[in-house]
Amino acid sequence: MSQELHRSVLLREAVDALVTDPGGFYIDGTFGRGGHSAAILEKLDAHGRLLAIDKDPQAVEFARERFGNEQRLEIWHGSFAEMDSAAADRRGSVSGILLDLGVSSPQLDQAERGFSFMQDGPLDMRMDTSRGMSAADWVNSESEAEMARVFKEYGEERFARRMAAAIVRRRAEKPFERTLDLAEVVKAANPAWEKGKHPATRVFQAIRIHINGELEDLQRALDAAMDLLAPAGRLVVISFHSLEDRMVKRFIRDKERGPKLPRGLPVMDSQIEKTLRAVGKAVKAEAQELGDNVRSRSAVMRVAEKL
Incomplete structure (x- = not known):
């Protein structure tokens, strides 16, 4: 398979926010063409492990070609919505989860995949x-x-x-x-x-x-992340349109606030069970990346940490 050009958006920012323990276990929920996965592996030591997931058979084939000899990496074909099954034995011990919600350049650029309104191809649009x-x-x-x-x-x-x-x-x-x-x-x-x-x-x-059930998959993945992440584990999500970003923003906010309680209930703020905290503000691509990669212009990255 040819190695089509694909630039991972917010690569350095995402991986720096994600990897806090070089010996930890991480999940890249959207392998794509492996840009984020390769950068994560560079930050891991010999004990670190990475589970890379993608629903696109072409991406999985590419991953096996590129990383077939990488002992620290496991490839799993499926949706990130099913990562609780893919990492069932790691519940409560995952150091970080990355979700890059963009459509990869090969998917957009290959006319036969049917995603593009600029190139003629069969009207398909299925990720899998x-x-x-x-x-x-x-x-x-x-x-x-x-x-x-x-x-x-x-x-x-x-x-x-x-x-x-x-x-x-x-x-x-x-x-x-x-x-x-x-x-x-x-x-x-x-x-x-x-x-x-x-x-x-x-x-x-x-x-x-x-x-592709993208928004339903995203909600399931966010919920699964709460079960999989270890305390202090990081959730990093890169969104490319407002519907996704609003979902992620609301999810983090709700987990920061904890469950809604009836007004007037005599409960102190310290007694409310909160499960996430936002790390920093939303991050967007800087000028140089915007100049190099037009597809980064709509990207928004949000980071949260499991409490």
Whole structure:
């Protein structure tokens, strides 16, 4: 397999925040093309261990090619939402968990993966091509109302109903099979293009999030992290759109505050069970990285520590 160029976003910042014990056990929930994993391994000593997870079969194959002889690394094919199963024997002893929620450059750049509205390819968009419904299956069968809901909720698309109606009208004549075909229909249905943004951007994002269950997986992964992390273990999450970042921010905030109690209950703040603390403020890419990698412009990193 060719080693497609992929620059891991916030590489130094993420790994520095994550690795506090060189001999600890760490989880990279999104291996991608191994940028973060390689940097983590550089910081680990001979006793340190890393579990790398990815749902993309191509990423898993690449990991086995690149790191096949690395004794400190275990590769696991699946979603990071299932990391509690992948690391079941490590409950309460994990030193750090990294979740990079971005789509990797090879996924975006390979037309045959069907993620891109800029290149023509089969309308697929599945992270795990070995299972699940493709984007084509979904847009050719879903109800207009549900499509509009997905576009509005996951794409934050103002013209969701108009775009869903256009898709339903067109598919009655001919089913969608190709990415550029869908992009053109959405483009024509968008009456107000945003400067510097392709008019199909939000719809493609929404479909990808929906068919891959990305937000549901993220919530499951955050919950699993609480069981897996050891006291003082770090959770590092890099988000690339506001829906994810809001989820992560709210999760950390709620765990910092502890369970909600009835007003007036005679309980001191020190008696409330709090399970996380935020470490620093949200981190964004610096000017040099922004210049080198345009995909870093929307990245936001949040770090929390298990109490």
